[in-house]
Amino acid sequence: MDSLELTYQVPGDDFSRAGEASSAVKRTLKTLGFPPDLIRRIAIAMYEAEINMVIHADGGVVTARISPELVEVSFADVGPGIPDIDLAMQEGYSTASEQVRDLGFGAGMGLPNMKKYADDMTITTTVGVGTTVLLQFQIA
Amino acid sequence: MKIRDIVTLLDAKVFCCEDRLDTEVHAGCGCDMMSDVLAYVKDQAVLLTGLVNPQSIRTAEMMDIVCIVLVRGKEPTPAMIELATERHLPLLGTQKRMFSACGILYSAGLLQEGDQS
Numbered sequence: 001m002d003s004l005e006l007t008y009q010v011p012g013d014d015f016s017r018a019g020e021a022s023s024a025v026k027r028t029l030k031t032l033g034f035p036p037d038l039i040r041r042i043a044i045a046m047y048e049a050e051i052n053m054v055i056h057a058d059g060g061v062v063t064a065r066i067s068p069e070l071v072e073v074s075f076a077d078v079g080p081g082i083p084d085i086d087l088a089m090q091e092g093y094s095t096a097s098e099q100v101r102d103l104g105f106g107a108g109m110g111l112p113n114m115k116k117y118a119d120d121m122t123i124t125t126t127v128g129v130g131t132t133v134l135l136q137f138q139i140a
Numbered sequence: 141m142k143i144r145d146i147v148t149l150l151d152a153k154v155f156c157c158e159d160r161l162d163t164e165v166h167a168g169c170g171c172d173m174m175s176d177v178l179a180y181v182k183d184q185a186v187l188l189t190g191l192v193n194p195q196s197i198r199t200a201e202m203m204d205i206v207c208i209v210l211v212r213g214k215e216p217t218p219a220m221i222e223l224a225t226e227r228h229l230p231l232l233g234t235q236k237r238m239f240s241a242c243g244i245l246y247s248a249g250l251l252q253e254g255d256q257s
């Protein structure tokens with residue numbers, strides 16, 4: 001298998017569509033025959049990152065690079081940025097509105113979950129400019 | 141137990157995927173906050189939730205959850221039924237409240253997250 005790159009625009013104004021990119025990548029990985037446990041880890045971490053782009057940053061761009069050794073997914077937004085990454089990484093920390101909580105999100109568990117399921121996570125963020133989250137998954 | 145047994149135990153309505161009721165369920169999770177669901181992976185699990193929007197179906201899809209039960213008599217939206225049908229995920233509804241629904245399934249032998257060795 002050669003390496004494959006997939007790109008998705010994630011709209012920031014349609015919460016019901018959040019997760020479509022993660023779902024598409026999940027199905028692609030399944031078709032390519034990756035191990036189910038790995039696919040599940042990738043899908044969960046991606047989904048958390050995709051939801052974050054929608055609820056905190058008005059959408060963005062997801063790029064997945066898939067090769068036999070590594071799956072790498074980046075989530076780039078031009079949202080408000082994260083002022084304190086250490087604080088944002090704490091379990092239970094959330095700035096989500098009551099409205100977002102009513103939608104089932106805002107437990108402050110997304111970033112910790114992403115860190116737990118990815119082999120490597122890098123956050124690059126500038127307040128007022130945007131955030132890019134890079135998730136990496138090694139293939140055994 | 142099978143999804144079919146959950147339908148009986150919770151006196152549930154089946155909104156889609158009737159053909160999948162013989163799927164085995166080994167674990168359960170009751171939650172309205174999706175990131176709490178996403179924190180613990182379980183195999184062959186059922187998700188009980190009061191959350192009525194397509195993200196409960198998405199969450200189940202990402203987790204490889206095999207069945208969703210809407211509690212407290214909540215009706216799914218057409219978008220939820222459509223997505224669940226597309227993903228072959230049986231979507232059920234019960235009048236029972238979260239605590240009772242979880243208790244009934246637990247008493248009937250369904251384990252909580254992480255209990256299964």
Ligand SMILES: Nc1ncnc2c1ncn2[C@@H]1O[C@H](COP(=O)(O)OP(=O)(O)OP(=O)(O)O)[C@@H](O)[C@H]1O
Pocket residue numbers: 048052053056057077079080081082088089093094095096104105106107108109110111112131175176
């Ligand atoms: N892409 C982003 N842009 C701006 N802020 C972000 C972004 N992602 C996360 N944050 C900030 O980090 C906080 C913690 O994120 P995390 O995903 O852990 O929790 P949450 O999204 O608030 O709730 P949950 O993920 O449990 O639904 C958020 O509340 C928000 O303040």
Ligand SMILES: [Mg+2]
Pocket residue numbers: 048051052106109110111175
């Ligand atoms: Mg989040």
